[in-house]
Amino acid sequence: MIVRLMGEGQYRLPDDVVSRLNELDDEAQAAVEANDEPKLDAALDEMWELVRSSGERLPDDDLSASDAVVPPSDMTLEETKRFLDTEGLIPDLS
Amino acid sequence: MGLMSRTSNVVRAWISKLLDRAEDPSVTLDYSYERQRESLQKVKKGIADVVTAKKRLELQTQKLEVELPKLDEQARQALSAGREDLARAALERKAFAQQQLQGLDQQIEGLEQQQEKLAASEKRLAAKVEAFRTQKETIKAQYSAAEAQVRIGEAATGIGEEMADTGLAIERARDKTEQMQARAAAVDELVESGTLEDYTSTGTELDRELAQISATRQVDDELARLKGELESGGAQKELEAERRK
Numbered sequence: 244m245i246v247r248l249m250g251e252g253q254y255r256l257p258d259d260v261v262s263r264l265n266e267l268d269d270e271a272q273a274a275v276e277a278n279d280e281p282k283l284d285a286a287l288d289e290m291w292e293l294v295r296s297s298g299e300r301l302p303d304d305d306l307s308a309s310d311a312v313v314p315p316s317d318m319t320l321e322e323t324k325r326f327l328d329t330e331g332l333i334p335d336l337s
Numbered sequence: 338m339g340l341m342s343r344t345s346n347v348v349r350a351w352i353s354k355l356l357d358r359a360e361d362p363s364v365t366l367d368y369s370y371e372r373q374r375e376s377l378q379k380v381k382k383g384i385a386d387v388v389t390a391k392k393r394l395e396l397q398t399q400k401l402e403v404e405l406p407k408l409d410e411q412a413r414q415a416l417s418a419g420r421e422d423l424a425r426a427a428l429e430r431k432a433f434a435q436q437q438l439q440g441l442d443q444q445i446e447g448l449e450q451q452q453e454k455l456a457a458s459e460k461r462l463a464a465k466v467e468a469f470r471t472q473k474e475t476i477k478a479q480y481s482a483a484e485a486q487v488r489i490g491e492a493a494t495g496i497g498e499e500m501a502d503t504g505l506a507i508e509r510a511r512d513k514t515e516q517m518q519a520r521a522a523a524v525d526e527l528v529e530s531g532t533l534e535d536y537t538s539t540g541t542e543l544d545r546e547l548a549q550i551s552a553t554r555q556v557d558d559e560l561a562r563l564k565g566e567l568e569s570g571g572a573q574k575e576l577e578a579e580r581r582k
Contacts, residue, residue, distance in 0.1 A: 268339035303464035306495035333504040
């Protein structure tokens with residue numbers, strides 16, 4: 244599947260690592276719910292590392308949509324929450 | 338729901354908000370392309386803003402670096418005049434200036450990282466915008482209306498993701514830049530209100546006191562010289578008076 248690391252780009256990820264990515268994703272989500280910043284950082288760092296090391300980078304001019312999007316690993320817990328909020332952190336283009 | 342799904346939802350919601358504005362599918366391609374070009378302009382402006390903020394901090398660094406040897410010299414002068422209190426004040430200001438310099442180095446480094454991230458975003462987005470432009474013409478020329486609409490949707494979503502990604506990078510860079518500007522402004526304000534002595538301007542209290550010392554010395558020297566002249570003059574007169582007798 245195609246995974247986007249926000250702020251870095253897209254990767255094509257082999258099927259055999261997708262389940263590991265999903266596990267880490269659950270840990271990251273649990274960390275957000277528990278307001279556990281170190282745990283969130285650790286889970287996100289591992290997700291990024293997994294995608295970078297097992298994935299194949301898509302060229303910049305590829306227009307494929309991603310199947311999964313991983314948030315930036317260097318955001319604080321507070322930033323991550325704001326980003327996931329309905330209001331969002333991404334500004335409107337107008 | 339995991340963090341990735343929530344993130345995808347945020348991105349997809351942003352894209353549909355963007356594309357909903359073009360209700361007629363036939364204008365979606367051109368409309369999307371227009372927004373893409375705006376997105377590119379925004380990231381360019383974001384880079385320029387970061388560079389401006391960085392320059393301001395670099396200028397503050399230069400000023401402080403000029404100030405350090407001056408403060409050393411002032412401390413030496415004060416000490417040679419027997420004013421340990423003033424020497425201490427000068428060295429305290431030097432320590433403060435050095436602390437500021439360290440902070441500035443870190444901030445400049447932080448802004449450099451933001452600049453690099455934005456430059457990488459711009460490069461990726463530019464490559465996708467160019468690919469979209471080519472594909473747009475192909476889709477218009479080669480596909481039936483129904484087929485074209487599917488392909489338009491795919492390409493618009495693919496590039497919309499990159500635009501959302503760039504938008505987030507710009508917003509985060511702006512946050513960081515604003516924090517640093519606010520901090521720099523707060524230091525300026527403290528300096529102006531006199532809470533901190535302005536280490537970058539001349540004519541501070543320390544300068545005035547040192548000038549006072551050297552003025553006092555000059556007066557003392559001149560007094561001594563005049564006294565000496567008077568005394569030797571007095572002695573001369575006594576001699577002359579003696580001779581007349």
